[in-house]
Amino acid sequence: MREIRPGVWFVEGENRGRYPFAHSLFVDGEEGLLIDTGVGPALESLVPKTRQVVLSHFHRDHVARNHLFTAARFAVHQADAPGVENAEHFYRFSGLSQFNIEAYWRMVSQIKFMPTSIDRYLQDGDLLDTGRHSLRVLHLPGHTQGHCGYLFEEYGFVFATDIDLTAFGPWYGNPVSDLEQFRSSIGKLRALKPELIATGHSMPTAKNIDSKLAAYAEVLDRRDQKILNAISEKPLTLAEITDKKFVYKRHNGQEVLRYFEEQMVRKHLESLVRIKMVTVTSDGLYSATN
Numbered sequence: 001m002r003e004i005r006p007g008v009w010f011v012e013g014e015n016r017g018r019y020p021f022a023h024s025l026f027v028d029g030e031e032g033l034l035i036d037t038g039v040g041p042a043l044e045s046l047v048p049k050t051r052q053v054v055l056s057h058f059h060r061d062h063v064a065r066n067h068l069f070t071a072a073r074f075a076v077h078q079a080d081a082p083g084v085e086n087a088e089h090f091y092r093f094s095g096l097s098q099f100n101i102e103a104y105w106r107m108v109s110q111i112k113f114m115p116t117s118i119d120r121y122l123q124d125g126d127l128l129d130t131g132r133h134s135l136r137v138l139h140l141p142g143h144t145q146g147h148c149g150y151l152f153e154e155y156g157f158v159f160a161t162d163i164d165l166t167a168f169g170p171w172y173g174n175p176v177s178d179l180e181q182f183r184s185s186i187g188k189l190r191a192l193k194p195e196l197i198a199t200g201h202s203m204p205t206a207k208n209i210d211s212k213l214a215a216y217a218e219v220l221d222r223r224d225q226k227i228l229n230a231i232s233e234k235p236l237t238l239a240e241i242t243d244k245k246f247v248y249k250r251h252n253g254q255e256v257l258r259y260f261e262e263q264m265v266r267k268h269l270e271s272l273v274r275i276k277m278v279t280v281t282s283d284g285l286y287s288a289t290n
Helices: 041-049 081-085 087-094 101-108 179-192 209-233 238-242 255-274
Strands: 002-005 008-011 024-027 033-035 052-054 073-077 120-122 127-129 134-139 148-152 157-159 196-198 278-280 286-288
Touching (some): 196 209
Parallel strands (some): 033 052, 052 073
Antiparallel strands (some): 002 008
16 A cells, blocks of 8 residues: 555555456545455455445446445445446446356456445535545546546545556447547546546556546547548448457457457447448448548
């Protein structure tokens, strides 16, 4: 753990927070507050201090150790709550119901789904209090419908969770993910002009934050362009575009990764059709407009 501001502790996830782990944030106070539980076994030391667990969204790498915090109250945005509370909704939100679930859990090396009872359903702008600090809920949808970051106004600090500033770029591979919302959420963060930012999969930084957010958003533009270049040569189906691996460098033999890639490609195509840069025929062939 590292105290990045007085009473605000960055808790580094195993393997530097790489999936299937994620960084957390712990906030001191009489009502000690933990954001996300995907760090790994190191979280056990925080159990006695934690009275509130606030979840950024329903993904397993952010909720995997909820079960440790039996005495804490849980909160999550109302849009993602069903994916934490109920297995059926988790599999529907994630799109994983069509796969061999046992094989999926082995592939991602995660703890299997366990339901969590939610005590508070969050909305944008809600204030959370620990008795020492207060932080504001930032609804940042796109990654998931209920994805949230958390703003410490007194420090100009944002914990942006899975607007994660990694080189991979934005991830929006669930059926409930939304590409245009993701673009808007990045813009919302840029408008805040934070002085310090940390995420669920990258380390805290105070340097060139706006440039980092801009570069992160540009990944989406590059994916658009790769798709446009491909279908400018000849019309292609969704499956043919997916096979070009514009998002993941490889997904051969990994049905789940191919599914996530297809979901993301589909969202780009739908966006490009809406702005009339792409047309689609009745038999599912996509081509770039002239």
